[in-house]
Amino acid sequence: MAVVEIESLTKSYRVYHKAEGLAASLAGLFHRRYRDVHAVRGINLTVEAGELVAFLGPNGAGKTTTLKLLSGVINPTSGTARVLGHVPWRRENAYRRRFALVMGQKNQLWWDLPAAESFRLHQQIYRIDRDQYERTRDELTSLLSVRQLLSQPVRELSLGERMKMELIAALLHSPEVLFLDEPTIGLDVVAQYNIQQFLKHYQQQRGITTLLTSHYMKDVAALCRRVVIIAQGQIIFDGSLDEIIGRFGGRKVVTLLFSNGHIPGDLRAYGEVLSAEPPRVKMLVARNAVTATLSRLLEHHPLEDVSVEDPPLEEVIADVFSKAEDIGRRSGAEAAGRLVGG
């Protein structure tokens, strides 16, 4: 069953274009010039129940805008979307009780109060009955091991602890759909790991449909099988993580260990040399030429050991982003489509 259905969803907004110079600013008093920014351009996407999907993309690609559209916080310019059968921007209470949005960069808990008080407010607003509320709260606080911090004012908590509390607040009403916007931003490695583990566990146990945006590839690798890459407001890839590497990681990292400790001078002929620290050399070789290159190398040079790996995911994705931006800058929509095709 499809939980999220998006069809040619578009969101543009106008920004006031400020003119420079005295004459222009005088003119600006009477006539304002605007510039249209296209945050999301015609996105199509379907997410099935229980899926965990990651949105990847450079800053300003439209990931957060998409999540805000699906939460009904903002209105689209055109297109349709349905989440759990509801049109999000109608903001019906029936819909708003069924999902949650967590934003890593904004906090909604009362700053000067213990988190427990904010939770109680949520209980009232979402009309959660007492037993269920207490059960969920206790379960979540022990899963995230923040039980003893419940009565401490939020301003005294660390960033990681605060984020855990924000998550609990969002999950108290047992949402069926969860939108996570950069949930681990600014956290240290341990806190990041804890939150990842929690999300993984919680998602598996409850099977709730989750859409996540993140800058940390580790979040994505740990949590999501399905990845959607958005750039320039469009979906340029939709598939598994492995596929990204298969499709976009055109080259492999080959590590060579020379048995005589001496590095030959003609290595450039085989591929791009990344590093050379005798007796070890790392180089990039085109995926389809790996076998041929290796056999030629073995033929001409004394090699003690050879290993072939995929390049790190971060690099592949960064590469995809920069390609998408280049092409997007050159010819906009149509070119990005081509990237999806090829």
Place this chain on the structure above:
Amino acid sequence: MRTHPSYLRVLLTFARNSLVRDMTFRGNFLIETLSSMSWVIMNLGFYVLVFQHTPRLGAVTDWGEYAFSWGKYEFFLFLSTTLVINSLVQTLFMENASEFSELIRTGKLDFALLKPIDTQFLISLQRVQWASLGNLAVGVGLAAYSLVRLGWVPTAAQVGLYLLFVACGVAIMYSLMIALAATSIWLGRNQSLYDFWFYITNFSRYPMEIYHGPLGTPLRLFFTFIIPVMVVVNVPARFLIRPLVPQTVSDLTLPAFAILATLVSLTASRYLFQRSLLSYRSASS
């Protein structure tokens, strides 16, 4: 299962949470209460001075068997009504209205829009400023003292009507405040919100009879029928001060108009609020 929350219980939780917060900064709370009370008392001092030099404000109105004028204690009853209404508005809405633009600036309005509860209710009442209740106490005290000095005991019906129209006054003031906050979002500036509010509500602080003449009459009509701040205090205060026997046509029409003004203000401000949300929701990224 009902889809909307119990608004009363949510409101009580707002009030409770605000109190918990205030009690964590007890010293600050006390100073805030005392300083806003001393402001009120200084104002009172000014009127005490004024009434040293005059027996009343304006002329005596004579309606056959009954004569009325704004003497010292009649005016103090009026003043206490101003205090009661203003302190209620400050306690319930002031902090929230000024916070509204901050919510928009920081994008935290998103959270309010997510909640399965009326957004205007949530935005308008989230924080209760308990410190402003000190002025309510001063207002009630002043009213009691003035009634004693006048030797006047209002009937239960009078008190009931008084409370009803105080509620109307609070609603009109709230509408004006939330409308100002919403329009300031539109205009993209907010600094002058509080000033503007102060200047406009200033016209509610005196009995409307004092506005007459070539400048006063248009002012009175404008601030009664266009921006109805003059009915806010005048209507309830009259119910407490005079016997319930209507003396003039306006004794009947003005309260009726106050009810109408309340309904219109609430509707208009709700419309403005929704429009400002709409522009937020279509303009933000």
Place this chain on the structure above:
Amino acid sequence: MFARTSTWWTILRISVEERLVYRGDFALSTLMRFLPIVTQIFLWWAVFSAAQSVEPGNGATRIVGYAYHDFVAYYLLTMISRAFSSMPGLASGICRDIREGTVKKYLVQPIDMLSFLLLYRIAHKVIYYAVAAAPFALVFYLCRDFFPAGWPEPQILLAYAAALLMAFLLGFFLEATIGMIGFWFLEVSSLLFIYMLFSFFCSGHMFPIDMLPGVWGELVRLIPLQYLAYFPAAVFLGKVQGPELIAGLWIQFGWVVFFIAASRVAFALGVRRYSGFGG
């Protein structure tokens, strides 16, 4: 030399550009400030019309020596006094500088904090007067009937100008001295609020201090706050004249000198305490 002139020119041009954008706003908000006076006009009309049976406008009835038009004129004149003597954000700014440690820059760099703040404040006020002059002139023109005596004599005008100028200096050094409290107490906003209250009541901003009876009136005349609003207005209206006027100006001058010294001493003591704690 040329380079410096062009820098100044650029700064000037940018400020003018910026001002142009906000000028409409600013003029409007200056006009709005006069709105409370409208209610005062009607309040005093009501007071005077109760105190006499004939038209209050004829000036026959006087309250503490003020005719109806004098009260209105007085309120208008205190707006001018306050335009000179009010120092929005001065004391709280000093306290914030101390609390956040930015005050250190005055200890490290060769600038004297009080002189710097004074110069800044003068520049600020000059720009304010340039923009506020038109709305002020408009209001006074519309209200000219409240000044039946017309312009005062030249000597009085001169004394008025001196009183305004000293009101500015007194306002500055008085509030700067209060700001130095920040060296001793961290949370000063409520103290500042209480000062503001007193200043509103005792400076004559709310009503002419002649209205205060007996010992209260004498007490308020002893403290310097009246020179911030009441005194210049009273000079203009001819309420203080002759030797009393000369004495008043000298006392105002004395208070200015006193607070210049007080702010210096407080700053020196404060800095010693601040460095003693290791900042």
